Amino acid sequence: MRPMEHASHTDIVKRLKRAHGHLAGVIAMIEEGRPCLDLAQQLQAVESAVTNAKRALIHDHMEHCFGEGVDGGGKAAREALAEFKAIAKYL
Template identity: 80%
Template sequence: MQHASHPDIVKRLKRAHGHLAGVIAMIEEGRPCVDLAQQLHAVESAITNAKRVMIQDHMEHCLADGVGHGGKSAKDALSEFKAMAKYL
């Protein structure tokens, strides 16, 4: 299912992909560890932000709207939330 947030998530992941490719190139070039750590931090942040946006979107649209419009029972929504919570 495509959500409105998915294009933003893809953009964030592409940014992380670019940073990761840069880190690999930096390692191969023998760049200083401080530079590598900085770029790895950027990769980690981009992935964390993408995950956060995806989980928030899921909670707002799949869980809340599903229960609100009769698509899911509260029990089913809670079970789904618990499954998602392990990735927070």
């Protein structure tokens, strides 16, 4: 695989930093003894933020990396297909 930064990576990093902040907040809530319902709601928000970041990353990867590999044909297409199969398990 080749290291590559896509235009969406900046947005994905922002999403993950927000999720990181929310997760730190949940930890603080646990330490403060907040009600489980509040904790569950905040954990759902963290999970959703991470899921959305993951989905954006995978969709971006499929559009750019997979698309480029298929356009090249031959060995590049086979490598792109193998990479697609590998990343698809995270959907």
